[in-house]
Amino acid sequence: MKNNNTIQKLYILTGGPGAGKTTLLEGLSDNGFTTVAEEGRKVIREQLSSHGDGLPWINKAFFAELMFGASVKTYENIIKTIDAGPVFFDRGILDTIGYLKLEKIPVPKEMEITAREMQYNRNVFILPPWKDIYENDSERKQTLEVAERTFECMYETYVEYGYHIIEVPKVTVEQRIRFILDRIESIP
Numbered sequence: 001m002k003n004n005n006t007i008q009k010l011y012i013l014t015g016g017p018g019a020g021k022t023t024l025l026e027g028l029s030d031n032g033f034t035t036v037a038e039e040g041r042k043v044i045r046e047q048l049s050s051h052g053d054g055l056p057w058i059n060k061a062f063f064a065e066l067m068f069g070a071s072v073k074t075y076e077n078i079i080k081t082i083d084a085g086p087v088f089f090d091r092g093i094l095d096t097i098g099y100l101k102l103e104k105i106p107v108p109k110e111m112e113i114t115a116r117e118m119q120y121n122r123n124v125f126i127l128p129p130w131k132d133i134y135e136n137d138s139e140r141k142q143t144l145e146v147a148e149r150t151f152e153c154m155y156e157t158y159v160e161y162g163y164h165i166i167e168v169p170k171v172t173v174e175q176r177i178r179f180i181l182d183r184i185e186s187i188p
Contacts, residue, residue, distance in 0.1 A: 006082055010120040011184065012092040013168075014154045015127035016147035020176070024127070025090045027173045028180075036078060038090040039070040040099075060103045068096040068111055075118050086184060093118050098157035102150055115161065124163045125180055126155060128170065 013021045022038065029035040040056075043066045047054045054062040071093045078087055093115050100107045129148045155165055166183055168176050 006079060007119050008121050009082060009086050010078070010089065011086055011180075012089050012094075012120050012124045012158075012163075013127065014091055014095055014098075014124060014158065016129050016150035016154070018147050019127035019129055019151070020173070021090050021127050023173055024168075024176050024180075025088060027177050028088050031177060034078075034082075034085060034087045036074055036087060036089040039074060040067050040091065040095075043067050043070055061100075061105050064096050064100050064103075064105065067099070068093065068114075071096060072114060072118065088180075089120070092120055092124075094157055094161055094163075095154060098150070098154045101157060102153040120163075121184075122162065122164050123166055123183065124158050125166050125168050125183075126151070126158070127168045 013024060015021060022041075025035045025037070040063075043063060044055060046052070047063075047066070053059045054066045056063045071091070075093060097107050097111060097115055100111075129151050158165055168179060171179070
């Protein structure tokens with residue numbers, strides 16, 4: 001089961017939408033690292049294909065519930081199968097709580113308890129809003145202003161739960177990868 005050594009291998013990439021998290025994750029994967037895709041996009045794709053209403057532009061609370069459940073399930077699967085090396089998550093369980101706070105939806109007590117129990121490495125990498133690369137698509141409908149507020153909310157949420165935030169600079173993907181790897185190599 002999970003132990004402190006396993007938790008220390010679990011790294012989160014967070015921030016607002018459109019800051020380059022997915023591209024960075026793909027770069028880490030291309031370099032041989034284990035990566036975990038964002039649950040929110042998976043939920044959106046599933047809800048769109050099934051004509052469900054668990055979408056952030058239809059039913060924010062239901063979307064958050066689906067996203068949280070998927071994040072917990074993924075976390076549990078990774079904990080069971082992790083063997084060596086770091087694992088990089090495109091968002092973590094706490095991102096759902098940050099989303100609920102952003103949307104001013106009460107956070108269920110069970111979510112808070114689960115988020116405190118299911119921990120990651122205390123160093124969280126956050127990508128700041130980046131106007132030059134921000135794009136909307138069929139799954140990302142937020143404005144840049146909402147992306148900026150999301151960044152702030154994620155920052156505050158992770159700090160509230162005792163995580164140390166490391167802001168990733170706005171540089172090339174290769175430079176971002178090197179920045180992250182340099183930081184995790186120097187973390188005791």
